[in-house]
Amino acid sequence: MDHAYWGPEFGADYIERLLSERSNHIAEAGCIFEKIDDEQELCRRTAEAVASGKVIGWFQGRMEWGPRALGNRSIIGDPRRADMKDILNKKIKRRESFRPFAPSILSEAVGEWFEEEDDVPFMMQVFQIREEKRALVPAVTHVDGSGRLQTVKRSANARYHALISAFRDVTGVPLVLNTSFNENEPVVCRPEEALDCFLRTNMDVLALGDWIIQRSEPMRSARSKAQEEFF
Structure with a gap:
């Protein structure tokens, strides 16, 4: 088994119908x-949003099977920002500060960024980030210089690979911060759950299949304002 995308999938018509029904x-x-x-x-527009510091909900294809979000039910952030952990915890996660966020990296770039070079498609191993690279990706570098990485091959997840490639083209960094798409609840499975999570948090953009949903500045939902003031 070289990928974990065995869960439910929802077609374009399903998503379009949901957005139409929930448009108001x-x-x-x-x-x-x-x-x-x-x-x-x-992918280009999503990568540019990530590079500008926005937090992206990324909902694509079949749900992952197993304990990790692997690029189909993920929240994506910029690994270059030292404050990205705080941004994610403020906007969505609200989890302990010592818990690291993970890097998803193009498989062809692993040797350049990590001291070991191997396939880690299920985010189940920890490698040391090369010392000279750690300051470039502080949001995914743990205190001991390690990262619990996911290697991404085009053959396993073409769209996620394309997103990370687009981010590399914009920033020169071939990896993104990846955490599970949820807010103190099970990882979202259905488009309805992804949309609800997006709307009730301060997530900036939701890429839902071929659709992009984003907030019109400076408007935010009442709950989002309350959360921001509280935290």
Whole structure:
């Protein structure tokens, strides 16, 4: 088994119908949505949002089977930002500060960024990040210089590989911060759960299949404002 994408999948028609049915709710939350049929454009725009410091909900294809979010039910952030852990915990996660976030890296770049070079498709191993690279990706570097990595091959997850490649093209860094798509609850499975999680948190963008849902600045939902003031 070279990938873990064995869970449920929801087609384009299903997602489009959901967004149509929830369009008023989405608008009331100060959000807009649009469909992007070109995968390269979808990944480029998402990568640019990540590079600008935004927090992205990434919901694609079949759900992962097992204990890790591996790029189909993931929240994506910029690994270069030292404050990204705090941003994620403030906007969504609210978890202990000592718990590290993980890097998803293009498989072809592992040897350049880690002291060991091997396939880790299920995010179940910890490698040492090369010392000269650690300051470049502080958000995914643990206090001991390690990272619990996921290696991403095009053959296993073409769209996630394309997203990380687009981020590399924008920033020169071939990896992104990856954490599970949830807020103190089980990882989202269905599009409805992803949309609900996006709307009730301060997540900035949701890439839901071929659709991008994003907040219209400076509007935020009432609950999001309350959360921000509380935390």
